[in-house]
Amino acid sequence: MDIKDKILKIVPEVTFTEQGDTVAVVPLASFRKLAEALRHDPEDAMDFMRDIVGMDWGETLGALYYLESTTSNRRITLRTETDNRENPVIPSVCDLWATAQIKEREAHDFFGIIFTGNPDLRRLFLREDWVGYPFRKDYDMKSNPLNMTNEEDDDVAPTYELGSKGELICGKNVVFAPEEFVINMGPQHPSTHGALRMRISLDGETVKRVDPVCGYIHRGIEKMNESLTYPQTLALTDRLDYLSAHQSRHALCMCIEKAAGIEISERAKYIRTIMDELQRIDSHLLYFSCLVLDMGGFTPFFYGFREREMVLDIFEETTGGRLIQNYNMIGGVQADLHPDFQKKVKAFIKHMRGIVHEYHEIFTGNVIVTSRMKGVGVLSREDVISYGATGGTGRASGWSNDVRKHHPYGVYDKVEFKEILRTEGDSFARYMVRMDEIMESLHIIEQLIDNIPEGEYRVKTKPIIRVPEGIYSQSVETSRGEFDVILESHGDKSPYRLHYRSACLPLVHTLDKACRGWKIADLIVIGASIDLVIPDIDR
């Protein structure tokens, strides 16, 4: 049955908008009913929640819900609006999808939307004493000057319920009880891979609860985008997940091109795909180095960086940048490939294939590694889907979630490659998925490198790019999981709202699930194996 008919059968009042993506506009009163029906649909359950995007539509606030089925990979977007601005209330769906808990916290932090029934509606990125909601259109940018006083953490989280007359009842939910032993880790800690802070409740050495505190690198990129023109917004995507710089920028470029109706050349598609895969290798090599370093090994760190420098050299010759390349542009790529590009890439493939055994000899088979990683931090398939933990973390638990396979972009539909899946769901499986993906990426590049078609690398675009009104989205598989760009345009030269689905925010949310019951020392290994990049979480 068509998804539209199915929705109309459940709630007949739903209307559909077709500007850009198909969006089902759901009245607030029947939203919860529709969500439950879609989630528990017996034949094609929408069990993966990609994202919740808070919105400010002037008169009202609201949210977009991006859902996907893991069996048929069909997607649907729901849109619901609050009644007014003063008292914006939406029923929570965090009992249906675990990931909704943190996504609703994000929307609450930025827009002040109250999700009734969410057990933990603290602020997520901003300080507890922050005034106002920055993503609202009427927010005064100067209302929160730099506050140098030290922050106090609340151990009690507010929750909201609707009373019988429609009034809000504020409840309290204890995060950490006064008798609990809570230690603080980060934001200045070498094993958090950036400025992540965690509060960890311990029973002896055993982790009872992990409460991630985000926002130490929250730069408000999404809000900044609203005052930038489309070509200007590109530069900030590289700074989100700097180890997936090509891929995130690729997503934004594709989204704008799709919306503005720009057709790019076949050559540009090939170049982008090859660069994406090189970036994936670069990121996974760094993952290997960091994981080893966090576990106390030093020599394998040099191995990872030795090959990584070769990839960076290839990047640098063509793009001019090592870590952040600023290479994708609307309409293609910034510059043509360097004449030595193909030669060097082929040499690298040969070298990498010949040397990867060193990685496995020194690290993978090591008895300390095996005992610290095998069977530790297990996430089940149901968990990863419910938490929305995409990428290697999800695939290590047996969830086939590769965007390159299910929703191909670039030239991924023209190449043959395996999706690496494992079933154990432990730290070791997460590690092995990454190592095998390096080989798979080499295989993809090999098929493309000799067949790059001739043609222009960049088509000419208008000097001022305007995007027709509508809601557009584009997803890519970055090194860490699914990254989505969600763009609402009102026909101007800058976006009305540009939202990024961070691949790492669900991952940091799963840390609590993965670490409970394990020792504090295992937390470091689990965190490293999940592969977090903090600027991507905070945006």
Add this chain to the structure above:
Amino acid sequence: MGMKQPKIRSMKYEEFKNNDYLEHMVEELREQGVNVAVSKLDDLINWGRSNSVWSFLLGTSCCAIEFMALGAARYDMARFGFEVTRNSPRQGDVLLVMGTITHRCAPLMKRLYDQLAEPKYVIAVGGCTISGGPFKNSYHVVDGINQIVPVDVYIPGCPPRPEAFYYGLMQLQRKIKLEHFFGGVNRKQPKPEED
């Protein structure tokens, strides 16, 4: 008597671009005046200090990854004497701030700076730390950490190349070599006011 020059083995004095501020420091040193024995002892201590700068890392984003490349085999920062990186403020000499400092992180950075033992230095790495960089207009980004802590060396770039890191770290070494260790105070930081 010729002007005292801070020598670095890896790079000639003339090849550094901004020698004038160092010459200014030398002049200040001379005006204050120290006796020969003490100044020789100063030189000895500064030789030791400048060749074993222990960095204390506050890496919040991209620049920290480039710093990791510095530690790996190709760029190998052990050659210049700053390969020891520490993650505790008790053990560091120089606070390397790598990455954007947001409003939420700023009080923490100040606290880390306060926890460092004297003599201490600060290096601001990357456009974001120096001026807010591309995020200058954001509601949650500090535009320049020099508003919060005194900065000794700025290393611009987004992120800076490893070579730029070296140049910046060598500048710090040269600065350390000219410091007056015994007696006088050669710090930019004003004395804390008594309340």
